[in-house]
Amino acid sequence: MAKSARLLRTLVLLSAIHILVLGAGFFGPYDPDVQDRELPFAPPTRLHWVDARGRFHFRPFVCPYVALTGRFGVYKADLRQTFPVHFFVRSAERRPPGVLHSRWHLFGTDDEARIFLLGTDEYGRDQFSRLLYGGQVSLLAALVAAGVSVGLGLLLGSVAGFCGGLIDGISMRLTELFLALPWLYLLLALRAFLPLQTPPRMSVFLFIMLVGVMGWAWPARLVRGVVLTAKERNYVLAARGFGASDAYLLRRHVVPQTFGVAVTQAGLLIPRYILAEVALSYFGLGVGEPLPSLGNMLAEIQPHNLTSSHWWMLLPGVALIPVLAGYYSLADALHERGGLVQV
Amino acid sequence: MVECLVGAFVGLALSSPFATLWPRSSPQTEELLGTDGEVGRYGGRLVVAERTEPKTLNPVMALDDVTLEVVRRMTADLIHINRQTQRTEPALAKAWKVSRDARRYTLELRHGVRFSDGHPFTARDVLFSFRVYLDEKVHAPQRDLLIVGGKPIQIEQVDPYTLQFELAQPYAAAERIFDSVAILPEHRLEKAYQEGKISAAWGLQTSPDQIAGLGPFRLKEYVPGQRLALERNPYYWKVDRKGNQLPYLDEIDFLFVANQDAQAMRFEAGETDVVSGLNAENFAVLEDQQQHRGYRLYDVGPGLEYDFLFFNLNDLGSGAPAEAVGKQRWFRELKFRQAVSAAIDRSAIVRLVYRSHGTALWSHVTPGNKLWVDSSLPKPDCSHARARSLLEAAGFHWDSKGILIDSDGKPVEFSVITNAGNAARTQIATIVQSDLAELGMQVQVVRLESRSLLDRVFTSHDYEACVLGLVSGDADPNPEMNVWLSNGSMHLWNLVERQPEWPWEAEIDHLMRQQATTLNLAERKRLYDRVQLLVGENLPLICIVSPNVLVGGKSDLGNFNPTVLGDYVLWNADQLFFRHDQGFKNK
Numbered sequence: 001m002a003k004s005a006r007l008l009r010t011l012v013l014l015s016a017i018h019i020l021v022l023g024a025g026f027f028g029p030y031d032p033d034v035q036d037r038e039l040p041f042a043p044p045t046r047l048h049w050v051d052a053r054g055r056f057h058f059r060p061f062v063c064p065y066v067a068l069t070g071r072f073g074v075y076k077a078d079l080r081q082t083f084p085v086h087f088f089v090r091s092a093e094r095r096p097p098g099v100l101h102s103r104w105h106l107f108g109t110d111d112e113a114r115i116f117l118l119g120t121d122e123y124g125r126d127q128f129s130r131l132l133y134g135g136q137v138s139l140l141a142a143l144v145a146a147g148v149s150v151g152l153g154l155l156l157g158s159v160a161g162f163c164g165g166l167i168d169g170i171s172m173r174l175t176e177l178f179l180a181l182p183w184l185y186l187l188l189a190l191r192a193f194l195p196l197q198t199p200p201r202m203s204v205f206l207f208i209m210l211v212g213v214m215g216w217a218w219p220a221r222l223v224r225g226v227v228l229t230a231k232e233r234n235y236v237l238a239a240r241g242f243g244a245s246d247a248y249l250l251r252r253h254v255v256p257q258t259f260g261v262a263v264t265q266a267g268l269l270i271p272r273y274i275l276a277e278v279a280l281s282y283f284g285l286g287v288g289e290p291l292p293s294l295g296n297m298l299a300e301i302q303p304h305n306l307t308s309s310h311w312w313m314l315l316p317g318v319a320l321i322p323v324l325a326g327y328y329s330l331a332d333a334l335h336e337r338g339g340l341v342q343v
Numbered sequence: 344m345v346e347c348l349v350g351a352f353v354g355l356a357l358s359s360p361f362a363t364l365w366p367r368s369s370p371q372t373e374e375l376l377g378t379d380g381e382v383g384r385y386g387g388r389l390v391v392a393e394r395t396e397p398k399t400l401n402p403v404m405a406l407d408d409v410t411l412e413v414v415r416r417m418t419a420d421l422i423h424i425n426r427q428t429q430r431t432e433p434a435l436a437k438a439w440k441v442s443r444d445a446r447r448y449t450l451e452l453r454h455g456v457r458f459s460d461g462h463p464f465t466a467r468d469v470l471f472s473f474r475v476y477l478d479e480k481v482h483a484p485q486r487d488l489l490i491v492g493g494k495p496i497q498i499e500q501v502d503p504y505t506l507q508f509e510l511a512q513p514y515a516a517a518e519r520i521f522d523s524v525a526i527l528p529e530h531r532l533e534k535a536y537q538e539g540k541i542s543a544a545w546g547l548q549t550s551p552d553q554i555a556g557l558g559p560f561r562l563k564e565y566v567p568g569q570r571l572a573l574e575r576n577p578y579y580w581k582v583d584r585k586g587n588q589l590p591y592l593d594e595i596d597f598l599f600v601a602n603q604d605a606q607a608m609r610f611e612a613g614e615t616d617v618v619s620g621l622n623a624e625n626f627a628v629l630e631d632q633q634q635h636r637g638y639r640l641y642d643v644g645p646g647l648e649y650d651f652l653f654f655n656l657n658d659l660g661s662g663a664p665a666e667a668v669g670k671q672r673w674f675r676e677l678k679f680r681q682a683v684s685a686a687i688d689r690s691a692i693v694r695l696v697y698r699s700h701g702t703a704l705w706s707h708v709t710p711g712n713k714l715w716v717d718s719s720l721p722k723p724d725c726s727h728a729r730a731r732s733l734l735e736a737a738g739f740h741w742d743s744k745g746i747l748i749d750s751d752g753k754p755v756e757f758s759v760i761t762n763a764g765n766a767a768r769t770q771i772a773t774i775v776q777s778d779l780a781e782l783g784m785q786v787q788v789v790r791l792e793s794r795s796l797l798d799r800v801f802t803s804h805d806y807e808a809c810v811l812g813l814v815s816g817d818a819d820p821n822p823e824m825n826v827w828l829s830n831g832s833m834h835l836w837n838l839v840e841r842q843p844e845w846p847w848e849a850e851i852d853h854l855m856r857q858q859a860t861t862l863n864l865a866e867r868k869r870l871y872d873r874v875q876l877l878v879g880e881n882l883p884l885i886c887i888v889s890p891n892v893l894v895g896g897k898s899d900l901g902n903f904n905p906t907v908l909g910d911y912v913l914w915n916a917d918q919l920f921f922r923h924d925q926g927f928k929n930k
Contacts, residue, residue, distance in 0.1 A: 033780070037688070072694075123773065288788065288789070290773070
């Protein structure tokens with residue numbers, strides 16, 4: 001029961017994160033590529049419930065930031081002007097580069113003011129909206145890449161384990177090679193080798209294919225291990241005795257045994273691929289501007305002084321923590337549970 | 344065109360007690376150049392960070408700023424432009440005479456000067472050097488600057504220490520030609536030249552005893568990827584006011600720190616002694632700390648650098664893919680370029696990228712060049728409306744989603760390449776991308792490593808648009824010749840052509856050649872003003888902004904006088920010194 005509860009909690013957390021991220025257009029008040037050039041590096045907007053006269057309002061309000069003259073990136077809140085926060089705001093039609101976008105937003109404020117929950121970056125773009133849209137790209141890319149890796153690993157591992165002999169030998173030597181190679185450098189080298197002038201969406205696709213294909217080795221080995229045991233089981237031998245073909249045996253009896261391992265592996269690979277995207281973006285080889293991703297948002301904080309003077313730029317890194325923790329926890333829970341699942 | 348005799352600085356025979364410290368023979372026969380700076384103390388190692396390794400140690404092939412910064416510390420020229428006064432002064436030539444028709448310059452060389460390996464310097468080395476630079480097969484970048492009136496300079500040796508330079512036409516800034524034309528050692532490079540291999544000579548791996556120069560320093564060692572160390576040249580021919588031989592520094596170490604931010608960090612930590620090319624963010628942070636940390640920062644004012652966006656207008660040849668040809672049709676359309684220029688928000692770029700330590704530009708001469716800038720040029724504000732009407736007039740239209748479509752129905756999208764190591768250019772490209780997105784153009788910003796970027800622009804011409812910057816070597820228009828001449832080696836937007844393709848290009852060619860031979864300053868200015876106007880109207884380079892020169896140096900460093908002209912902090916490396924003992928520098 002405790003195991004189920006843990007699995008349930010993890011799934012709820014991850015679902016919440018993914019719903020938040022998929023609904024970036026709804027939960028985020030602004031488009032991720034809109035530059036507010038008067039407000040670069042604006043700090044997170046404070047929400048006020050008590051106005052200057054001491055009256056309490058149920059509806060929170062924001063005060064606009066005004067740049068101090070002569071100083072770059074230093075602002076003072078103008079407390080005399082107040083703009084209420086509205087909920088379920090409708091905005092003008094735009095084409096933001098995201099998976100799902102909508103004209104309705106959960107919250108927003110009047111046009112003259114801005115509500116930057118997590119501040120802005122150097123171009124005045126809302127970090128909160130960019131975080132959500134960036135999460136879309138990063139999480140989705142990692143998910144699909146993990147799917148590619150596990151899929152490839154399943155295919156090659158089960159064929160290797162089932163056939164044995166030369167095919168098995170070659171496949172396993174290949175996995176050893178892939179595991180021995182320093183994956184980060186290989187990734188960088190391969191990415192730099194491919195055409196650099198790719199539109200942002202294409203660069204996401206390239207990343208998925210590259211990382212996904214490179215990561216097949218470990219799942220393949222695990223799957224092979226399971227297949228080696230599974231193919232010796234009594235019911236498999238019995239089925240073979242009844243004249244079942246190899247393909248039938250694989251499909252019906254052997255491969256379903258591997259699902260537990262495969263899913264657990266996917267749960268472990270996803271955080272690793274999220275971090276791979278962050279690493280690639282740090283070197284400028286990740287997702288192209290202006291499409292945000294967790295990686296290129298973190299790459300923006302390379303200038304060392306940024307984190308001391310503009311601390312909110314670190315928040316995408318902090319936001320990664322529940323995501324990674326959630327996936328590792330999921331992999332753990334599945335391992336405890338799913339590794340023993342019999343189909 | 345008056346015969347003039349330029350007074351030479353008095354050479355001092357070294358008779359001070361320091362004579363015994365340096366390995367020199369017969370000091371009385373040397374003629375040394377005295378300098379004006381504060382008298383300093385000997386010793387110390389200057390540590391400088393460079394963004395990348397120099398590409399070569401060969402003065403003939405040195406082209407990019409990092410290579411030049413290293414090579415110029417090891418070489419010397421005949422007549423030098425003082426970076427602070429911006430005037431010419433004697434260097435290896437101690438005096439010169441100009442003929443009445445301003446076509447013949449007779450230079451007298453210093454006697455008794457030796458190369459850094461001890462070999463004597465004579466007129467033969469000068470003859471050899473100019474022969475190499477002017478040889479078409481060598482493809483030296485300086486060749487363009489040594490061609491006056493369509494003909495290369497003629498040199499004749501009058502006696503072992505006197506040379507005559509003959510120009511085909513009177514040349515306005517003839518003295519300035521000699522600056523940074525490094526004199527090569529014939530005894531070291533003659534063989535390579537005879538074999539036709541001189542452009543490959545003196546690569547980074549060359550051992551120090553193979554290299555000889557006349558500059559204040561000579562190569563000590565090179566550790567690939569880590570540092571390049573120069574040591575004092577014991578035969579250097581300059582002295583300070585008290586007659587002490589220069590340079591004061593024992594050594595200059597160049598470290599390779601790829602990132603501007605990492606460079607600023609190391610300077611802040613005290614690991615490097617000077618820093619130049621600071622970006623505005625680092626400047627702001629360092630400025631706050633300067634009281635406590637023993638260094639000082641300087642905003643020297645607008646420099647000569649101009650940052651711009653340009654399109655690939657090279658003739659792609661018959662084998663080019665149709666897509667590339669189609670895109671180039673847009674770039675070649677003047678109204679397209681004008682629309683792009685109208686859409687760029689220059690004031691936002693100055694504010695956001697350079698934190699107001701910069702100036703917006705509409706043509707290539709910056710306000711830092713007070714003598715030559717044409718202040719009457721139009722400076723139109725950013726206007727999307729004007730950009731849209733220009734695009735409409737050029738046959739573009741917008742679809743229902745707001746994407747710009749050309750007359751063939753193709754959506755307008757292209758990539759802009761820029762230097763990955765230069766955060767400011769990437770930011771400029773990102774802001775331009777956002778501005779052009781308002782017009783419905785899809786622009787991708789691609790960051791490339793510097794060598795790969797230069798390869799695409801100069802060699803393979805495999806790019807669509809590029810954000811780059813150029814720094815003029817001198818305030819005078821003449822060093823810019825190879826940018827503006829149609830067959831020039833820096834004619835970035837169209838390196839393939841040898842002849843001007845458009846009437847305005849032909850006019851610029853003509854104007855540049857004419858101003859080079861006009862001696863009247865006011866007339867030259869008028870001609871060059873017209874060049875600036877043509878550039879601003881026809882936009883081969885869409886000039887965007889000019890950053891101020893931001894540098895820093897340790898407070899302990901004497902004679903530290905950063906300038907706006909190139910080699911901002913190291914131009915007087917031979918006079919830099921540390922006021923106090925540096926102690927142990929662990930590197």
